[in-house]
Amino acid sequence: MSHTIAELETPIPVVDLDRLARNLDRAAAYATTHGLALRPHIKTHKSPRIAAEQLKRGAVGVTCATPFEAELMSEVCSDVLVAYPPVGSARASRLAALPSATKLTVALDSLRAIDDIAAAARTADRPIGVYVELDLGMHRVGTPTLDEAIALARAVRERPPLEFAGIAFYPGHVRESVDQQQTKLDALDTSLRAAIDAFDAAGLHPAVVSGGSTPTLWHTHELSGVTEFRPGTYVYNDRTTAAIGACAWEDCAFTVLATVVSTAVPGQAVVDAGTKALGREPMRGTDSADGFGSLLDRPDVVVKSMSEEHGILDLSSTSWRPAVGDKVRIVPNHVCIVVHLNDVIAGLRGDVVETSWPVAARGRGYDL
Amino acid sequence: MSHTIAELETPIPVVDLDRLARNLDRAAAYATTHGLALRPHIKTHKSPRIAAEQLKRGAVGVTCATPFEAELMSEVCSDVLVAYPPVGSARASRLAALPSATKLTVALDSLRAIDDIAAAARTADRPIGVYVELDLGMHRVGTPTLDEAIALARAVRERPPLEFAGIAFYPGHVRESVDQQQTKLDALDTSLRAAIDAFDAAGLHPAVVSGGSTPTLWHTHELSGVTEFRPGTYVYNDRTTAAIGACAWEDCAFTVLATVVSTAVPGQAVVDAGTKALGREPMRGTDSADGFGSLLDRPDVVVKSMSEEHGILDLSSTSWRPAVGDKVRIVPNHVCIVVHLNDVIAGLRGDVVETSWPVAARGRGYDL
Numbered sequence: 001m002s003h004t005i006a007e008l009e010t011p012i013p014v015v016d017l018d019r020l021a022r023n024l025d026r027a028a029a030y031a032t033t034h035g036l037a038l039r040p041h042i043k044t045h046k047s048p049r050i051a052a053e054q055l056k057r058g059a060v061g062v063t064c065a066t067p068f069e070a071e072l073m074s075e076v077c078s079d080v081l082v083a084y085p086p087v088g089s090a091r092a093s094r095l096a097a098l099p100s101a102t103k104l105t106v107a108l109d110s111l112r113a114i115d116d117i118a119a120a121a122r123t124a125d126r127p128i129g130v131y132v133e134l135d136l137g138m139h140r141v142g143t144p145t146l147d148e149a150i151a152l153a154r155a156v157r158e159r160p161p162l163e164f165a166g167i168a169f170y171p172g173h174v175r176e177s178v179d180q181q182q183t184k185l186d187a188l189d190t191s192l193r194a195a196i197d198a199f200d201a202a203g204l205h206p207a208v209v210s211g212g213s214t215p216t217l218w219h220t221h222e223l224s225g226v227t228e229f230r231p232g233t234y235v236y237n238d239r240t241t242a243a244i245g246a247c248a249w250e251d252c253a254f255t256v257l258a259t260v261v262s263t264a265v266p267g268q269a270v271v272d273a274g275t276k277a278l279g280r281e282p283m284r285g286t287d288s289a290d291g292f293g294s295l296l297d298r299p300d301v302v303v304k305s306m307s308e309e310h311g312i313l314d315l316s317s318t319s320w321r322p323a324v325g326d327k328v329r330i331v332p333n334h335v336c337i338v339v340h341l342n343d344v345i346a347g348l349r350g351d352v353v354e355t356s357w358p359v360a361a362r363g364r365g366y367d368l
Numbered sequence: 369m370s371h372t373i374a375e376l377e378t379p380i381p382v383v384d385l386d387r388l389a390r391n392l393d394r395a396a397a398y399a400t401t402h403g404l405a406l407r408p409h410i411k412t413h414k415s416p417r418i419a420a421e422q423l424k425r426g427a428v429g430v431t432c433a434t435p436f437e438a439e440l441m442s443e444v445c446s447d448v449l450v451a452y453p454p455v456g457s458a459r460a461s462r463l464a465a466l467p468s469a470t471k472l473t474v475a476l477d478s479l480r481a482i483d484d485i486a487a488a489a490r491t492a493d494r495p496i497g498v499y500v501e502l503d504l505g506m507h508r509v510g511t512p513t514l515d516e517a518i519a520l521a522r523a524v525r526e527r528p529p530l531e532f533a534g535i536a537f538y539p540g541h542v543r544e545s546v547d548q549q550q551t552k553l554d555a556l557d558t559s560l561r562a563a564i565d566a567f568d569a570a571g572l573h574p575a576v577v578s579g580g581s582t583p584t585l586w587h588t589h590e591l592s593g594v595t596e597f598r599p600g601t602y603v604y605n606d607r608t609t610a611a612i613g614a615c616a617w618e619d620c621a622f623t624v625l626a627t628v629v630s631t632a633v634p635g636q637a638v639v640d641a642g643t644k645a646l647g648r649e650p651m652r653g654t655d656s657a658d659g660f661g662s663l664l665d666r667p668d669v670v671v672k673s674m675s676e677e678h679g680i681l682d683l684s685s686t687s688w689r690p691a692v693g694d695k696v697r698i699v700p701n702h703v704c705i706v707v708h709l710n711d712v713i714a715g716l717r718g719d720v721v722e723t724s725w726p727v728a729a730r731g732r733g734y735d736l
Contacts, residue, residue, distance in 0.1 A: 009435075009458045009734050030585055043676060065677045067377075084677060085629040087640075087693055090377045093409055109632040110691040133632075140678055141638055143631040148632070172675065261453040262509040264477040264501075264516070270509055272455075276708045280648050307540065308704055309433045309452060309506055324480040325455055340644045341708070343731040356736040363711040366377050368724040 011273035019253035028057035034221035041232030046361035068365035096120035104131035118159040129165035166208030175285030237336035255329035281334035379641040387621035396425035402589035409600030414729035436733035464488035473497035485622030486527040497533030534576030546613040606703035623697035649702035
């Protein structure tokens with residue numbers, strides 16, 4: 001392709017390829033420096049092509065949430081973690097049907113999930129690793145007590161070809177500014193020490209302790225016993241990641257290119273990226289910013305409200321006045337959602353559209 | 369297909385076909401009763417198949433927002449309105465490239481949009497109808513003054529093969545409970561009378577006065593001069609539509625089928641429909657309900673929070689305790705967004721999966 005960003009139809013997500021490469025490099029170097037296994041969550045990009053870039057830089061494997069993501073990733077990756085309860089025979093058998101050469105691990109928090117994935121593993125005659133998921137403060141999934149967690153690990157051991165492979169947690173409750181996370185990280189560290197000690201005492205040494213997120217990415221090495229981490233957002237970053245200091249504004253590789261389609265109503269400009277292109281995601285971990293995204297080159301101009309195909313730029317505190325037909329690039333609050341809303345992403349080198357790729361694992365891959 | 373809802377993988381949108389048919393019939397009968405032209409907005413279903421059902425019941429044509437929607441609808445419909453400013457040469461030429469047998473109309477509010485669509489119409493050598501969009505209180509797009517609107521209509525007249533076809537407005541600011549809309553409807557009525565009088569006085573009689581939405585659907589005939597209406601949501605309805613009284617709870621045809629994947633954390637149950645399946649849409653027009661959706665058979669149980677693939681059911685005010693593996697059906701707050709998040713929809717007759725169809729116009733159809 002030889003066209004430029006000016007020729008693209010809008011709305012469309014565009015990725016700065018140099019920034020993407022820098023983001024991939026930085027996390028890979030951090031993992032190497034601290035001897036941590038990087039197992040990125042591919043929910044952010046849903047692309048085998050970007051997963052391959054992560055693996056090339058030393059990632060030990062990938063993390064997925066859905067069976068469709070796992071299926072597509074198994075084309076480029078031989079070590080897949082599904083960090084999602086494998087509940088229901090449809091989901092469990094689909095996972096167990098992944099290529100036998102793929103090392104498969106699942107994370108779970110219930111006996112029902114163990115029974116479902118054990119039945120599927122027996123039918124498929126393959127080993128499946130299991131992480132027992134702990135709730136270390138996020139209160140979403142994970143066992144609240146270590147006794148329950150240890151009981152689940154024992155149940156896994158009793159159901160070959162399942163294999164107890166370690167413990168997992170997700171620090172999704174640690175979202176504040178990077179320099180204000182210490183109290184929660186200290187609590188996490190204490191919980192992790194207790195968990196590892198309890199599992200060891202029960203004769204169930206966790207070979208893997210799997211945690212990590214993008215907001216806590218650069219603190220991962222400070223958490224006792226963590227052996228692998230699963231950040232997702234770091235490949236692209238977004239307005240939230242920059243606001244909490246887990247990346248710089250210049251590390252935001254992903255924007256939505258949009259066109260101003262109306263300036264008829266005073267004090268605002270309407271762009272063609274609305275809820276169906278940008279998502280209605282709030283900022284998280286900060287009270288200092290509102291709106292649903294802001295302009296890459298004018299971060300003070302925010303998308304103040306949206307309809308399905310309309311985004312309203314607030315011009316009340318800027319002297320900038322765009323004209324109908326002008327194009328803008330919007331940094332979204334939460335990039336993972338925006339990727340999921342789109343089918344294709346354009347890759348930019350400067351202003352040149354160098355390549356494009358599909359959001360391959362966006363759907364569910366159901367056989368209806 | 370002969371399988372039942374119990375065999376479906378989750379999360380998946382499912383539509384009750386009997387309720388869908390009733391919703392289609394009811395709006396068609398209303399249009400007939402009041403001599404109004406029904407031109408449904410297909411953003412809600414994005415499906416040529418459902419558009420065909422609307423046309424079969426007497427719809428005069430369809431309304432679209434995006435070029436891709438217009439392209440797919442032109443396969444089943446010969447009269448397409450794109451109620452979105454045709455700004456930018458890429459968008460305008462794509463619209464003008466619709467089959468020549470398709471009657472195309474656009475709505476716009478700027479001279480730039482007129483120039484863009486006029487150039488595309490000349491190149492394609494086809495007539496294109498134009499509605500001038502008025503801002504009658506929503507403050508999204510549309511000219512704030514009648515002088516501006518009339519100037520735009522004159523500019524359209526001066527640029528054949530464009531044809532001035534009428535005026536349009538969207539009453540998106542009328543979202544309160546149906547029985548509390550009267551003040552805003554009275555204001556709308558006054559504005560409409562003034563607009564029609566002004567256009568008539570300028571020698572620009574608007575052959576079409578196009579308005580309407582699902583929240584105001586059943587009041588459309590009370591608005592002076594309105595000749596066509598463009599509701600979208602009414603085909604499926606949703607939690608918001610029911611809450612404001614524009615439909616009954618039993619008219620909600622669309623739900624997201626989800627599986628309980630964790631009950632480890634007390635006081636809640638986690639289902640596999642999160643932001644990427646349900647969307648993060650607030651209730652609108654009512655302060656009496658929160659959360660992001662509620663259960664079809666237990667409307668008091670709401671999705672209180674979400675991650676990308678997790679929805680958290682609040683069990684704090686119910687004695688109901690689902691088990692891991694149980695399935696639930698969630699009525700979303702805003703169905704148009706949920707449709708856009710999914711690739712395929714299963715059609716149910718009772719509990720039997722009778723059919724399925726793709727969300728055909730979900731993407732953008734870019735040629736990259």
